[in-house]
Amino acid sequence: MMMKKKKSTKKEQLSLGDLKTLGEQLLSSRSHINNLPRLLDFLKDPDPAYALESLLSLQSFFTPLLPDLSSADTVSSSDADAAAQFVYLTWLRSKFHDFLHSLFSISTSALSDPALREVVLETIMEFVKVANAGSFHSSIYHRFLHTIVHSTLGVNDMLLELLVSKYFKYIDVRYFTYISLEKMVRTLEAEDTSDDKGATAESHNQSIPSMEVSIQKIYHLLSRIPPLEGSDKETNYEMWNSIGIFTRSTNKKNNDQLSYVKDKQQKSGLHDDKDFSAASVTKKMKLKFSKAWISFLRLPLPLDVYKEVLATLHQTVIPYLSNPIMLCDFLTRSYDIGGVVSVMALSSLYVLMTQHGLEYPNFYEKLYALLEPSIFMAKYRAKFFQLIDSCLKSPLLPAYLAASFCKKLSRLALSVPPSGALIIIALVHNLLRRHPSINFLVHQGCVDETAKETSGADNSGVDGIDGTNSANKKGIDHFDDEQSDPIKTNAMRSSLWEIDTLRHHYCPPVSRFVMSLENDLTIRAKTAEVAVKDFSSGSYATIFGEEIRRRVKQVPLAFYKAIPTSLFSESDFPGWSFDFNDKEPVAINDDNRAVNTSKEPKRQRLL
Numbered sequence: 001m002m003m004k005k006k007k008s009t010k011k012e013q014l015s016l017g018d019l020k021t022l023g024e025q026l027l028s029s030r031s032h033i034n035n036l037p038r039l040l041d042f043l044k045d046p047d048p049a050y051a052l053e054s055l056l057s058l059q060s061f062f063t064p065l066l067p068d069l070s071s072a073d074t075v076s077s078s079d080a081d082a083a084a085q086f087v088y089l090t091w092l093r094s095k096f097h098d099f100l101h102s103l104f105s106i107s108t109s110a111l112s113d114p115a116l117r118e119v120v121l122e123t124i125m126e127f128v129k130v131a132n133a134g135s136f137h138s139s140i141y142h143r144f145l146h147t148i149v150h151s152t153l154g155v156n157d158m159l160l161e162l163l164v165s166k167y168f169k170y171i172d173v174r175y176f177t178y179i180s181l182e183k184m185v186r187t188l189e190a191e192d193t194s195d196d197k198g199a200t201a202e203s204h205n206q207s208i209p210s211m212e213v214s215i216q217k218i219y220h221l222l223s224r225i226p227p228l229e230g231s232d233k234e235t236n237y238e239m240w241n242s243i244g245i246f247t248r249s250t251n252k253k254n255n256d257q258l259s260y261v262k263d264k265q266q267k268s269g270l271h272d273d274k275d276f277s278a279a280s281v282t283k284k285m286k287l288k289f290s291k292a293w294i295s296f297l298r299l300p301l302p303l304d305v306y307k308e309v310l311a312t313l314h315q316t317v318i319p320y321l322s323n324p325i326m327l328c329d330f331l332t333r334s335y336d337i338g339g340v341v342s343v344m345a346l347s348s349l350y351v352l353m354t355q356h357g358l359e360y361p362n363f364y365e366k367l368y369a370l371l372e373p374s375i376f377m378a379k380y381r382a383k384f385f386q387l388i389d390s391c392l393k394s395p396l397l398p399a400y401l402a403a404s405f406c407k408k409l410s411r412l413a414l415s416v417p418p419s420g421a422l423i424i425i426a427l428v429h430n431l432l433r434r435h436p437s438i439n440f441l442v443h444q445g446c447v448d449e450t451a452k453e454t455s456g457a458d459n460s461g462v463d464g465i466d467g468t469n470s471a472n473k474k475g476i477d478h479f480d481d482e483q484s485d486p487i488k489t490n491a492m493r494s495s496l497w498e499i500d501t502l503r504h505h506y507c508p509p510v511s512r513f514v515m516s517l518e519n520d521l522t523i524r525a526k527t528a529e530v531a532v533k534d535f536s537s538g539s540y541a542t543i544f545g546e547e548i549r550r551r552v553k554q555v556p557l558a559f560y561k562a563i564p565t566s567l568f569s570e571s572d573f574p575g576w577s578f579d580f581n582d583k584e585p586v587a588i589n590d591d592n593r594a595v596n597t598s599k600e601p602k603r604q605r606l607l
Contacts, residue, residue, distance in 0.1 A: 016053055023057025036061070036095055043102045048113035051106070055116075058099055059123050066131045069093050100127070104144060107159055108151035114158060121162055129241050136172055136241040142180040148217065149184055150210075155220045164224045170240035171281070174225050178288035181218055185295040188214060212302045219305050222296060223312070227320050228285050237281060286322040293317055297330045310334060310344035311380065314351045324356050335366055342370055343384045350387055364401060367391060368486045371408050376420035382536040385423050389430060389532040402435040403494075404486035407479050410498035418507035419538035425513050426530040428499060433529055441496045509543055 022039060025032035042054040062069075069092060106112050107120045124144055131137040153159060167173045188211060301309065313331075318324045331352065334345035346367070352358035367388065375381060392405060406428050413424040432439055479494035502514045 016049060019050060019053050020057070023053070023060070026057060026061055040095065040098055040102065043099070043106075048116045051113075052116055052119065055103075055119065055123065059126075062096055062099065063126075063130070065092065066127070067133050069096060070131060070133050070137075100124070100140065100143070104147040107144075108147055108153055110153065110157065117159060118162060121159060121166075125167060125240070136176065138176050138179070141173075141176055142183065145177070145180045145221070146184060149214050149221075152213075153217070155216050160217070160220060164221075167240060168225055169238060171228075171237040171285070172239045172241055175285060175288060177221065177225060178285075178292040181222060182288070182292045182295050184214075185218060185292070185299060188218075189295070189298055211300075215299055215301060216305055218296060219301075219309070222292060223316065227316070228282060228289075283322075286320060289320055290322045290326065293321070294326055297327070306334075306341065307344055310341065310348065314348040318348060318351055324352060325358060328352060328358055332360065338369070340378055340380075342366065343375065343378060344380055346370075346387050347383060350391065364391075365485060368404065368408065369484050371405075371412060373412060373415050376412075376416045376423070382533070385427065385536040386533050389427060392427075392431060393434065395434060397435065399435060399437040400492055401486050402431055403438045403441060403491040404489045406431050406438060406441060406496065407489065407491040407494055408481070408486075410496050411479070411481050413498050413502060417540065418505070418510050418543055419535070419540065421502060421505065421507070421510045422513060422535045422538055422543075423532065425499065425502070425510070425517060426532050426535050428496070429517055430529045430532070438492075441491075441494065443495075507543065509546065 019039075019042060022032075022035045026035040026039065036058075039054045039058055042050050043058065045051050045054070068089060103120050103124055107117050107124065109117075112120075124140070128137045128141045128144070131140055148159065148163075168177070191211070297309070313327070318327065321327070327348065331345050331349045335342050335349055337345075349358070349360065349363075353360060353363070370384075375384065378384065392402065409424045409427055413421045416424070432442065477494050477497070478490040480489050483489045499514060499517070502510055505511045505514070
């Protein structure tokens with residue numbers, strides 16, 4: 001304790017000018033090499049001014065020595081000098097590693113000064129640029145990314161934003177970022193496997209939060225790397241290090257990384273290199289991109305990351321993979337989960353099926369199972385219904401399958417909001433136009449077969465209670481709404497009576513849209529399919545907005561030529577007449593029998 005107090009006292013007594021003098025002495029002569037440990041101690045000082053001054057001195061000292069520190073052999077005149085030089089360089093390497101460790105700690109600490117963290121990031125990336133004998137130092141960069149991923153920093157920390165905005169525009173930084181992230185993903189995957197096999201439940205629960213945070217940061221870095229745009233023609237790629245990495249020779253120490261050209265080239269000279277072509281760059285970048293993403297998707301992704309990945313996979317990942325079919329296992333597993341996850345996986349799965357030849361035998365059965373009332377309130381419902389419309393567009397679709405989707409959607413129209421009913425009408429309209437073989441569902445009546453047989457045996461023609469003949473009584477609907485297999489729903493024996501009920505819907509846009517459906521089906525030459533995207537993102541607010549913008553020619557007004565004597569007219573209640581006295585109200589039926597309504601009036605109906 002006493003030694004620590006003396007040490008802190010010395011720091012307090014030392015001014016910034018004295019600290020600057022220590023750095024100047026270190027740079028001027030090797031005899032002041034003992035100032036190096038003192039400057040390393042000041043780098044951890046809580047005062048950012050002391051830490052910054054120490055950082056600048058240490059950076060100026062180590063930068064010219066980095067080629068000697070990276071070389072394995074030391075040339076000297078005698079064996080004694082060689083041994084002394086070897087010991088000296090070994091000691092400097094250890095101090096340089098301590099320096100890097102301190103820089104990593106400062107950069108990943110949320111308590112550090114933001115300006116100091118920005119200078120530290122620039123220092124680390126400068127060492128990455130020149131520390132490997134003038135080549136890109138992938139080892140330092142990997143250690144830096146590893147520290148970021150396994151630190152307590154949040155996903156939206158300023159360090160990650162600075163790294164992305166300043167350095168991800170360089171193609172060599174992107175290249176080695178893919179390599180480093182793939183290595184870290186494999187490490188996390190091994191840790192997760194070991195936890196599942198041998199760890200106790202308590203230790204496994206303790207390791208989950210840290211792994212989830214690491215996965216979120218890995219995804220943040222992966223998703224923020226810009227894709228290789230214009231790779232077929234553009235060859236003027238901007239690189240952080242001036243020495244090219246895309247060469248034919250490979251590094252013996254690491255087969256995953258390409259070796260560097262030892263002679264420095266200017267950026268303008270890279271265009272004359274035959275190896276640095278657009279095709280070679282695209283091929284190698286796609287290979288690293290694919291390995292990093294495929295490895296990442298094997299991890300146990302948190303639910304929020306899982307949904308975000310599925311929402312953007314078809315736009316940000318699939319077009320840049322070397323072989324998109326590699327995603328089929330991940331997407332089919334996601335599609336089989338059900339619910340919102342299946343809805344979000346549908347976009348990428350549809351791209352693989354239509355553009356990359358993926359065969360999915362149970363695709364339409366899974367798609368049919370996704371049609372539930374909750375889907376009309378989902379966040380990604382707009383894209384989902386557009387995909388359903390695209391998936392059911394093929395004229396080679398069997399009639400029973402088209403009829404099952406028509407009937408399922410029609411049944412959902414009875415329980416969804418008005419915006420959902422508009423989508424359903426649009427989808428059913430397109431299905432009926434594309435598949436004329438199921439148009440009989442529009443006019444097919446549901447007649448009870450047992451009732452018809454009974455009426456045929458009995459010719460008495462006795463009227464029912466409602467005054468209709470029992471032979472014309474409507475029967476049951478043979479459609480099985482709870483059946484998950486579209487083949488077994490009996491949709492071909494049913495009709496679209498649910499759509500007909502929407503003619504009297506309380507929402508005017510729904511009733512108007514249904515009324516136009518029959519006209520579109522009769523005059524097919526003059527009408528076209530409905531754009532589902534115009535209705536897929538609808539809500540109560542959009543419907544209300546459309547209604548208040550409509551120009552109404554006839555407006556219902558509460559206007560009476562004579563003062564009404566009752567709340568309801570006699571025509572609203574057939575069989576009843578109302579006579580009001582000053583004492584008590586009396587209702588008189590058609591038989592002129594007065595009914596006392598003072599206590600509990602009861603309606604009497606004449607049969």
